Amino acid sequence: MAGRVLVAVKRVLDYQARVRVKPDKSGVDLTNVKMSMNPFCEIAVEEATRLKEAKLAEEVVVVSIGPKQAAETLRTAMAMGADRAVHVQTDEEVQPLAVAKLLAAVARQEQPGLVLLGKQAIDDDSNQTGQMLSALLGWPQATFASKLVLDASAGKATVTREVDGGLETLRVSLPAVVTADLRLNEPRYATLPNIMKAKKKPLATTSPQELGVDVSPRLQTLRVEEPAKRKGGVILGSAAELVDKLRNEAKVI
Amino acid sequence: MLCNGGRHRAGRLLVALQQWRQAGGVTQRDPRFSVVSDSDLQFFESVLGDTGGVVTDPHELAPFNKDWMGKYEGAARVALKPKTREQAAAVLRHCNERRLARGVGLVPALSLLQGGNTGLVGGSVPVYDEVVLSTAAMNQVLAFDAVSGALTAQAGCILENLDSHVAEHGYCMPLDLGAKGSCHIGGNVATNAGGLRLLRYGSLHGSVLGVEAVLADGTVLDLLTTLRKDNTGYDLKQLFIGSEGTLGLITAVAIHCPPRPSAVNVCYLAVPSFEAAQQVFVAAKQQLGEVLSAFEFLDRESLLITLRHLPGAKDPLPSCQARRTARRGPLSRAAPLYVLVETSGSSAAHDGEKLGGFLEGVMAAGLVLDGVLAQDGGQARAMWHLREGITEGLRHRGAIYKYDVSLPIGAMYRLVEDMREADWPPIRVAGYGHLGDGNLHLNVSAPAYSEELRQQIEPFVYEWTAQHRGSVSAEHGLGLMKAGCIGYSKPAAAVAVMRQVKAALDPRGILNPYKVLPLPAE
Numbered sequence: 012m013a014g015r016v017l018v019a020v021k022r023v024l025d026y027q028a029r030v031r032v033k034p035d036k037s038g039v040d041l042t043n044v045k046m047s048m049n050p051f052c053e054i055a056v057e058e059a060t061r062l063k064e065a066k067l068a069e070e071v072v073v074v075s076i077g078p079k080q081a082a083e084t085l086r087t088a089m090a091m092g093a094d095r096a097v098h099v100q101t102d103e104e105v106q107p108l109a110v111a112k113l114l115a116a117v118a119r120q121e122q123p124g125l126v127l128l129g130k131q132a133i134d135d136d137s138n139q140t141g142q143m144l145s146a147l148l149g150w151p152q153a154t155f156a157s158k159l160v161l162d163a164s165a166g167k168a169t170v171t172r173e174v175d176g177g178l179e180t181l182r183v184s185l186p187a188v189v190t191a192d193l194r195l196n197e198p199r200y201a202t203l204p205n206i207m208k209a210k211k212k213p214l215a216t217t218s219p220q221e222l223g224v225d226v227s228p229r230l231q232t233l234r235v236e237e238p239a240k241r242k243g244g245v246i247l248g249s250a251a252e253l254v255d256k257l258r259n260e261a262k263v264i
Numbered sequence: 265m266l267c268n269g270g271r272h273r274a275g276r277l278l279v280a281l282q283q284w285r286q287a288g289g290v291t292q293r294d295p296r297f298s299v300v301s302d303s304d305l306q307f308f309e310s311v312l313g314d315t316g317g318v319v320t321d322p323h324e325l326a327p328f329n330k331d332w333m334g335k336y337e338g339a340a341r342v343a344l345k346p347k348t349r350e351q352a353a354a355v356l357r358h359c360n361e362r363r364l365a366r367g368v369g370l371v372p373a374l375s376l377l378q379g380g381n382t383g384l385v386g387g388s389v390p391v392y393d394e395v396v397l398s399t400a401a402m403n404q405v406l407a408f409d410a411v412s413g414a415l416t417a418q419a420g421c422i423l424e425n426l427d428s429h430v431a432e433h434g435y436c437m438p439l440d441l442g443a444k445g446s447c448h449i450g451g452n453v454a455t456n457a458g459g460l461r462l463l464r465y466g467s468l469h470g471s472v473l474g475v476e477a478v479l480a481d482g483t484v485l486d487l488l489t490t491l492r493k494d495n496t497g498y499d500l501k502q503l504f505i506g507s508e509g510t511l512g513l514i515t516a517v518a519i520h521c522p523p524r525p526s527a528v529n530v531c532y533l534a535v536p537s538f539e540a541a542q543q544v545f546v547a548a549k550q551q552l553g554e555v556l557s558a559f560e561f562l563d564r565e566s567l568l569i570t571l572r573h574l575p576g577a578k579d580p581l582p583s584c585q586a587r588r589t590a591r592r593g594p595l596s597r598a599a600p601l602y603v604l605v606e607t608s609g610s611s612a613a614h615d616g617e618k619l620g621g622f623l624e625g626v627m628a629a630g631l632v633l634d635g636v637l638a639q640d641g642g643q644a645r646a647m648w649h650l651r652e653g654i655t656e657g658l659r660h661r662g663a664i665y666k667y668d669v670s671l672p673i674g675a676m677y678r679l680v681e682d683m684r685e686a687d688w689p690p691i692r693v694a695g696y697g698h699l700g701d702g703n704l705h706l707n708v709s710a711p712a713y714s715e716e717l718r719q720q721i722e723p724f725v726y727e728w729t730a731q732h733r734g735s736v737s738a739e740h741g742l743g744l745m746k747a748g749c750i751g752y753s754k755p756a757a758a759v760a761v762m763r764q765v766k767a768a769l770d771p772r773g774i775l776n777p778y779k780v781l782p783l784p785a786e
Contacts, residue, residue, distance in 0.1 A: 027641025029431075043526045045612070047640030087639045200580045200636035200643060203531075203623055 016059040016068045017123035018093065019114055020052040020075045022084040023134040036234045039134070048084045051129025053091075054191040057198040058159060059127050060092030067161045068125070070094050074117050076110055078102050082214060089209035090201035096214040097121075101226065103219075107135075109226035111143035116222040118148060123186060125168065130155050130190040141190035151183035155192040161185075293392040294777060298362060300341050300395060308344055311354045317401060319343040328396045338390030345401040349476060349484055349515040352397070356513065357482025359395065359774055391744060391778045399450045402515060405429055413521040414473055414490035419450025419514050435521040438465035442652040450514045456506030458739030460652075463700040464557040464608065465522055468505050474518035475501040477511075480770040490518045503765065508741050509776040511769045525557070525608030527615050530644040531623065532580050533635035534599035538677035540631045541603050545673075545699055547631070548605055551622040555615050558606035559700035563680065566654045566696040566707075567602060573657035577650060580636045580643075599633050601677075603699065604651050654696055654705075661692075663713035665721055667706040668697075669729045670738035676704045679728055683708065686724065689717060703738040726752045742780045750781065 024030065025045040033040045048056075062068040073088040075081040076099040085096035099113050118126055126148075131138035145152035153170035157178070160169040168187055172179045173194065183189075201209075219226045247253050257264045308318045319325055320342050328343040346352040390396055399420035406416040410433045417426055424444040427437045441447060441459040451457075453475065456468050465471060476488040487501045504514055535541045541561055548556050562570075570577050581599070609615040619637070626632045638644035658664050671679065680695035683706065690710070697705040708721055726736050730752040737746055737753070750759055762781060766773070 025641040027645060045527070045641060050640075050642070053640075090639075197578070201639050202581070203533075203627055203632070203635040203637060206637055207624065207627075 014068065014124040015070045015072060015121060016062055017114075017118055017121050017126045018052070018055050018059045018071060018073045018088065019110075019126070019128045019140070020056060020073050020084055020088050021049045021129070021132045021134075022046050022075065022077050022081045023049045023132050026050060026133055032235050032237050036236060038232065038235050046080065046084075048087055049129050049132045049134075051131060051133070051191055051193070052088075053129075053198040054193070054195050055127040055129050056088045056091050056093060057196045058191060059125075060199075061196065062125075062161065063092065063094075067163060072097065072121055072123070074099065074114065076101065076105055076113050082216075085214055086206075086209050087201060089212045089214075090206040091199060092205070093212075095212055098214060098216045099219060099222065100216050101219050103226055104228055105219075105226050106228050106230055107137045107139035108143055108229060109219075109224065110140050111147055112224045113219060113222055113226070114140070114144050115147040116224055118144075125161075125185060126150075126188045128188070128190045130192050141188055145188040148186075148188070151187045152189075153181045153183050153187060154190040156189050157192050157194045159189060159195065297392075297394075297774075297777070299393065304358070304362070305342060307358055308342065308355065311351055311358075312344055312346060315345075315347050315351075315401070317345040317347065317351065319345065325396075328398065329390060338396075339393045340390040340396045341393060343396035343398055345398045347401045349402075349478060352402075352513055352515055353478045353482040353484050355397065356478055356480055356774075360481050360772055394777065397513060399448055399513075399515070402450075406516060408433060409490065410435075412490065412492075413523070414518055415521050416474070416488060416490060416516065416518045417449055418516050419448060419453075421449050423447050423449055423452060430521045431524055434524050436524040438471040438520065438522055439468065442655060449517055449519070453505055453517050453519075454507060454509050454514050455741045456739070458698070458701065458703065460558050460560065460698070462698065463559055468519075469502055471520045472501065472505055472517060473520050475504050475514055476516040477504050478513045478515055480512070480772065480775050484515075485512065488516055488518055492520070503769075506741070508743060508780050510766060510780050511775065513775070523610075525610065527607075527609050527612035528557075528644065529607045529615055529619050529638065530647050531605050531619070531635055531637040532647045532650070533603050533605065533626070534581055534633040535601050535603055535631065536599065536633055538601060541601055541677075541699060542673060543629075544603060544605075544626050544631050547622060547626050547629075551625065552605075552607055552618055555607040555609040555618060556605070556700075557608035558604065558698075560604040560651050560697070561601055561699040562604075562651055562654060562696035563601050563677075563694060564599065565692060565694040567650065569657040569661065569694060570650050570653045573660040574649070574653045577653060578646060580647060580650070581634050604647060651696070654694070654707075658694070658707055658709065661709045662711045663709065665708040665710075665718060666740075667704075667708075667725050667736075668738050668740040669704050669706060669725070669734050669736060670702055671704060671729065671732055671734035673699065673702045675732045675734075676702055679704060679725070679732075680706060682728065683721075683724070688720065689714075691717070691721075701738075729753075744779050747779055747781060 023046065024039065024041065025047040028045045031040040056073065059068065059071045063071050071093040072095055073085055073093040074097040075085050079100065082098050085098055089096055097117055099117070105113070114126070126144065128141045128144070130141065141154055142152060153168065153172065155172045156170045157173045158171035162169065166185045168183050168185055168189065170181045170183065170189055172181065173192060247256065254264070305318070305320065312318050319328070325340060325343055329338045329340055344355055346355060402418035402420040404418045405421060405426070406418065408415050408430060413435050415426065415430055422445070423437060423439070423441065426449060427444070430436060438461065439452060439457060439459045440461045441457055453468055453472055458467065473490045473492065474488040477485045479485060485500070504512055533544065535544060545559055548559055567579070571579055607615050607619055623635065623637065638647055669679070677695060680693055683693045692709050694707045694709070695704055697703045706725065710717060726749055729736050735753045736749050742750060759781065766781060
């Protein structure tokens with residue numbers, strides 16, 4: 012049995028929300044925009060919950076790093092099935108390395124048999140946290156998991172990854188860090204009784220200072236810009252005209 | 265899969281068409297209308313030719329001649345796409361005068377293909393060889409007032425595009441329909457479309473501020489003001505809202521847009537009975553107050569249709585279902601009804617608190633068996649998809665008889681139950697709709713279309729509705745399919761006044777003939 016499973020979740024801009032860049036191009040405008048759990052984190056929470064339901068894990072602990080409202084994301088994770096939550100509260104910008112360091116500090120306290128994360132967050136698309144966490148802890152990593160099988164007696168996990176041209180299967184020793192890809196599972200909805208129960212589940216709050224981690228940014232954002240607007244298409248009168256345009260305008264033939 | 269659009273065999277379609285014409289009380293082409301001649305085409309070409317507004321190619325005409333369900337098909341020779349009200353006026357004047365010049369029976373009648381041809385009662389397709397007049401090329405936004413929220417746009421603007429346009433300024437359109445990606449605002453107004461947000465923003469009779477319409481004789485009626493208050497004389501624009509193109513061609517509308525809500529919550533609840541659903545509705549009105557924006561329901565049969573036929577549709581409450589089935593036997597005791605409740609407001613924290621209190625209350629009172637609350641935009645969309653996708657899902661189920669009735673809320677689901685209990689050949693009955701508005705969408709499906717079955721079902725549904733003082737058309741309109749049914753919901757004196765109005769505005773009856781009102785005896 013993997014014992015405890017630690018799942019990291021991030022509160023991000025809802026993927027259905029319209030993204031607006033701030034006029035000064037310093038970042039994305041988040042005022043009055045819907046925020047939700049990163050979809051890949053949702054998949055990680057679902058996988059941990061399923062491990063517990065299959066009696067392959069004893070306890071599911073979720074952790075999130077961010078402002079006060081990140082507690083709502085933790086409540087959602089607990090409504091999906093996590094047992095308790097740790098909120099590392101900070102209003103500072105936290106970059107992937109700082110997140111990995113904070114998660115490593117929490118992992119050292121919680122001593123999980125498995126850490127599950129989303130493969131990346133849909134806001135900054137960094138895809139770095141899981142990998143850096145594994146290095147900081149000195150644990151094996153299996154990223155982009157599309158299937159996870161725990162062998163409790165052997166203390167191993169078998170992870171299938173989708174790679175170019177096929178599937179790759181890895182076997183890692185526990186404790187390990189696994190990041191979830193889109194097809195690992197389909198997350199459940201949070202039902203009302205579970206949402207109510209989640210309100211009563213324990214949520215511990217801590218801070219980067221208490222964990223002894225320096226979160227000062229290492230990267231500097233120079234400019235954030237919207238993608239160039241797509242130009243409208245044109246309808247051409249004949250094949251000859253098309254060939255002419257491809258040859259002389261687009262210069263592709 | 266008989267009624268699947270695009271896969272018909274011509275013979276069956278022809279039979280179905282004749283039957284539907286009969287259903288609307290139309291048995292033959294009115295001989296007083298003339299056939300489109302080459303000189304007519306030359307005239308249309310002279311008015312619209314420069315802008316490519318004359319469509320005569322059979323392939324290009326095909327979509328104009330058929331409705332999206334593939335149920336109605338006309339034989340129009342020409343479709344016209346004016347870009348301006350002046351062009352539209354010239355066309356109408358010509359069609360109207362042709363009858364004058366040549367006496368009876370020589371005018372090309374006009375089928376006003378007002379919108380994106382997304383109607384459900386055959387209101388926008390030609391019945392015989394009428395000229396099709398499409399507003400598709402009138403697609404310019406004319407003005408938007410970011411202070412009042414008044415939007416002025418040409419009739420052919422697509423609803424979803426308008427919604428995106430006003431979203432830039434923090435506003436939204438006061439109506440939302442499943443067909444928003446293709447329906448036109450002019451068609452919405454002409455049919456007084458209802459839809460999903462009527463509960464919150466009211467009907468178009470309230471939110472339309474102004475209308476510009478061209479009458480049958482080419483007169484341009486400019487009522488395109490954006491005033492909220494205007495009590496000078498009769499409010500003529502109201503006549504065109506819901507007239508289904510029989511009184512004039514709407515060329516532009518002014519509409520009042522409410523502020524766009526920044527916090528939207530959706531929950532999906534399984535309820536044990538329709539009585540419980542009504543109590544949940546009362547609780548929602550009391551506890552959610554001004555943030556309640558939709559209260560929809562669907563029954564188990566409707567849910568099964570969506571789950572089975574729509575790719576990607578997922579049951580939000582599978583565990584509840586499986587357990588109940590195992591414990592209490594087959595589906596009969598499983599949740600028979602589901603409601604979808606939406607709140608829209610300006611503060612996520614405030615709305616969330618209200619919604620939390622409401623949900624805890626209805627759960628504690630045993631009015632709700634189980635439920636889910638969308639945790640992100642994707643889940644909210646998936647829940648709406650279950651409700652909005654029923655119409656689409658139904659198309660995959662053989663022949664469909666669709667009814668759209670308004671009833672006192674307390675009685676509305678009893679119609680579905682009575683339909684299931686009546687002694688029919690094997691049919692399946694699905695009920696869903698806008699509970700908050702007392703609007704039931706009743707759908708009966710059978711393996712194949714049968715005229716005999718229709719003649720059994722239809723009087724049953726309409727008489728049942730009339731007995732409960734309901735309306736045989738809540739939001740779909742009368743179109744062709746129900747033109748003969750107006751008597752179930754309106755007294756003869758009212759129909760007589762409607763005829764006088766029609767005669768005053770379109771004395772020659774060229775606008776959308778055979779539709780809405782039963783054919784007058786002359």
